[in-house]
Amino acid sequence: MAAEKWVYMVTAQTPTNIAVIKYWGKRDEVRILPVNDSISVTLDPDHLCTVTTVAVSPSFDRDRMWLNGKEISLSGSRYQNCLREIRGRGGEVEDKEKGIKIEKKDWEKLHLHIASHNNFPTAAGLASSAAGFACLVFSLAKLMNVDEDASHLSAIARQGSGSACRSLFGGFVKWEMGSKEDGSDSVAVQLADEKHWNDLVIIIAVVSSRQKETSSTSGMRESVETSLLLQNRAKEVVPKRILQMEEAIKNRDFASFTQLSCADSNQFHAVCLDTSPPIFYMNDTSHRIISLVEKWNRSEGTPQVAYTFDAGPNAVLIARNRKVAVQLLQGLLYYFPPKSDTDMKSYVVGDKSILKEAGLDGENSVENLQPPPEIKDNIGSQDQKGEVSYFICTKPGRGPVVLPDQTQALLDPETGLPK
Amino acid sequence: MAAEKWVHTVTAQTPTNIAVIKYWGKRDEVRILPVNDSISVTLDPDHLCTVTTVAVSPAFDRDRMWLNGKEISLSGSRYQNCLREIRSRGGDVEDKEKGVKIEKKDWERLNLHIASHNNFPTAAGLASSAAGFACLVFSLAKLMNVEEDLSQLSAIARQGSGSACRSLFGGFVKWKMGSKEDGSDSVAVQLADEKHWDDLVIIIAVVSSRQKETSSTSGMRESVETSLLLQHRAKEVVPKRIVQMEEAIKNQDFASFTQLSCTDSNQFHAVCLDTSPPIFYMNDTSHRIISLVEKWNRSEGTPQVAYTFDAGPNAVLIARNRKVAVQLLQGLLYYFPPKSDTDMKSYVVGDNSILKEAGLEGAKSVENLQPPPEMKDKIGSQDQKGEVSYFICTRPGRGPVVLPDQTQALLDPVTGLPK
Numbered sequence: 105m106a107a108e109k110w111v112y113m114v115t116a117q118t119p120t121n122i123a124v125i126k127y128w129g130k131r132d133e134v135r136i137l138p139v140n141d142s143i144s145v146t147l148d149p150d151h152l153c154t155v156t157t158v159a160v161s162p163s164f165d166r167d168r169m170w171l172n173g174k175e176i177s178l179s180g181s182r183y184q185n186c187l188r189e190i191r192g193r194g195g196e197v198e199d200k201e202k203g204i205k206i207e208k209k210d211w212e213k214l215h216l217h218i219a220s221h222n223n224f225p226t227a228a229g230l231a232s233s234a235a236g237f238a239c240l241v242f243s244l245a246k247l248m249n250v251d252e253d254a255s256h257l258s259a260i261a262r263q264g265s266g267s268a269c270r271s272l273f274g275g276f277v278k279w280e281m282g283s284k285e286d287g288s289d290s291v292a293v294q295l296a297d298e299k300h301w302n303d304l305v306i307i308i309a310v311v312s313s314r315q316k317e318t319s320s321t322s323g324m325r326e327s328v329e330t331s332l333l334l335q336n337r338a339k340e341v342v343p344k345r346i347l348q349m350e351e352a353i354k355n356r357d358f359a360s361f362t363q364l365s366c367a368d369s370n371q372f373h374a375v376c377l378d379t380s381p382p383i384f385y386m387n388d389t390s391h392r393i394i395s396l397v398e399k400w401n402r403s404e405g406t407p408q409v410a411y412t413f414d415a416g417p418n419a420v421l422i423a424r425n426r427k428v429a430v431q432l433l434q435g436l437l438y439y440f441p442p443k444s445d446t447d448m449k450s451y452v453v454g455d456k457s458i459l460k461e462a463g464l465d466g467e468n469s470v471e472n473l474q475p476p477p478e479i480k481d482n483i484g485s486q487d488q489k490g491e492v493s494y495f496i497c498t499k500p501g502r503g504p505v506v507l508p509d510q511t512q513a514l515l516d517p518e519t520g521l522p523k
Numbered sequence: 524m525a526a527e528k529w530v531h532t533v534t535a536q537t538p539t540n541i542a543v544i545k546y547w548g549k550r551d552e553v554r555i556l557p558v559n560d561s562i563s564v565t566l567d568p569d570h571l572c573t574v575t576t577v578a579v580s581p582a583f584d585r586d587r588m589w590l591n592g593k594e595i596s597l598s599g600s601r602y603q604n605c606l607r608e609i610r611s612r613g614g615d616v617e618d619k620e621k622g623v624k625i626e627k628k629d630w631e632r633l634n635l636h637i638a639s640h641n642n643f644p645t646a647a648g649l650a651s652s653a654a655g656f657a658c659l660v661f662s663l664a665k666l667m668n669v670e671e672d673l674s675q676l677s678a679i680a681r682q683g684s685g686s687a688c689r690s691l692f693g694g695f696v697k698w699k700m701g702s703k704e705d706g707s708d709s710v711a712v713q714l715a716d717e718k719h720w721d722d723l724v725i726i727i728a729v730v731s732s733r734q735k736e737t738s739s740t741s742g743m744r745e746s747v748e749t750s751l752l753l754q755h756r757a758k759e760v761v762p763k764r765i766v767q768m769e770e771a772i773k774n775q776d777f778a779s780f781t782q783l784s785c786t787d788s789n790q791f792h793a794v795c796l797d798t799s800p801p802i803f804y805m806n807d808t809s810h811r812i813i814s815l816v817e818k819w820n821r822s823e824g825t826p827q828v829a830y831t832f833d834a835g836p837n838a839v840l841i842a843r844n845r846k847v848a849v850q851l852l853q854g855l856l857y858y859f860p861p862k863s864d865t866d867m868k869s870y871v872v873g874d875n876s877i878l879k880e881a882g883l884e885g886a887k888s889v890e891n892l893q894p895p896p897e898m899k900d901k902i903g904s905q906d907q908k909g910e911v912s913y914f915i916c917t918r919p920g921r922g923p924v925v926l927p928d929q930t931q932a933l934l935d936p937v938t939g940l941p942k
Contacts, residue, residue: 377792378790382789
């Protein structure tokens, strides 16, 4: 048989997610099984996403991957585990027009090219691994005609990066810790889709950080090994919070959602501080943002904004509705104005239409901001330029989708190499 | 009988102390009974102390107190409790020369003048309440010829300010939580005196703070009410650490002392973070100092410096010996140099003979500092002027003493009013 040269490709887009009840600590480092359940909100992939093109061809001589334009190694166990697991589930694929016929048994010997691209910088600390591994698994599942549902696929993505399993769904997602040793029941399930609570608006403050941060993987391992508070959190505190958070989401109970999100974020960081050596992910700017939100919530009587921080100084702020989000943005820009020569449209990205609603699209608009009355003079002076690199305005969003449009593919359809 | 005008006075000096196993949380707000034991190191009163003069005279028409030159109210329950408890234990006092004769029963109706002075600024966050209440109780006990021993006196000081009870002794002190409801067994005891481990050198970095801090009293109450990790700490973690710390002190085991001090300080701050709203006592400068010490300790193989932080950003660093303290000071001055026109003798106070040993007396000496090899390039740039207000060099010190010298008295011996 003459060497076949067809290239068969699929391109998919996956969102990232932010945990509101946190995952921190594994009971199994190899299979990536957590010590407690976690719950997340999926973010709108229009603003933050990973796009991955996967291609298969008999003419490829080895598996290759390019991440944000740069070739990377696939030899690490996380990639190997995902590739093995998904290959083991490949089905039959036929495209008569192109002369493609792949049988189940063929996936073992066919090689893959993978190109992946995040539309947000890795340095921003916005959980690119979660979106990345979810997209890898989802796109390969589509390519290989895998017959598993999204929860089954999440168990594979989980082996690439724990929190990736939650990016297999839109809206509100729970990662069930499972109890089996083989991890087959440690999967993500959808609690509610992205339309369920669509008043919520999310503003992310990307905080400047001088420090190189401890990676989540090594950080959580050190916490499991040295924090005397972690087991108590995992066994006693989180199970109750998971139930309460499921209720809060189901009932769109923003007050409970806020109380749980903030308390759980703080407790996660408390466990990091209780680690040896101690891990500090939040910095003074993160603390100032928390103070701002706490004071505002208390002065309003009922919570307006929930906050949560992952393994870095960025603040993820969830406003109960658009009107509150506009006020929040005005307050944030008052306390964290851009440097003098910054264009507002690069200081507030994502859903920039919020700038107009906040009266902030004009040139000197930031200087004209009044401090929010409830927080005036409580947080410190307005001279903190540069503490926040920029803001992203987004909202809860949908799960992974195939992108059928060839122009969005990252690999050339003929060569299978990056465009 | 003609109105008597004699004035009987006593002047005493009391040290402050720093907890290495922390007190945070009360089980009884009125009697000030803690949820766990604590252990502290008493600091040398030559460098940090409270001096209090107490005077009694039939000519005084009411109880009055002056703190650092300013008259304050004694109506609060803490002062009232201390005064009531000590008065009821007053004994007979006679000074034939002066014509003073006081009987036990007289203390109830005689009025007191009290003047107290801290030799360190209240704003420095160096636990002035502890030294202050300890001095009040100790000096009144001497004035009134109270027969109680120091542990019994500590139970009275405790009712003024919890940590004050530990300032009734020098060296290493334990505050036993007790189990009785009346608090009579919640007392301080001495574990070892100040000569027991006299290699230790203590350097305190007084860190600049923009924020008004949450008071210890309200902070620990909020923690008891809202932290889900606090009870686990109090019941499971601290009891074991207390036993281990007593052993470490007894055996001068610096490695264990360091591991316990650092982890307990961090866990205390973790519980603060786990509080609602979260309490941040440490700031980025505090974190940089911790990173510096952690990296140094790990690079040396065996710990050189222990750190601990109270309810504020100040770092208390305990070096295993003088040589290490000199290196530590050089490292600290490298990363936290004084502003350009600062006199070194006001930037490093207390035992400033250490400046000469560190080669840091001259005007340009800081500029000539080399970064410590273990810490070079790891902590960030050297341009953090002003982050530390000043340093205090001290060591473990003695307990309260009477100051017999009239020139040190804060009240005029004839009028009983502040000099």
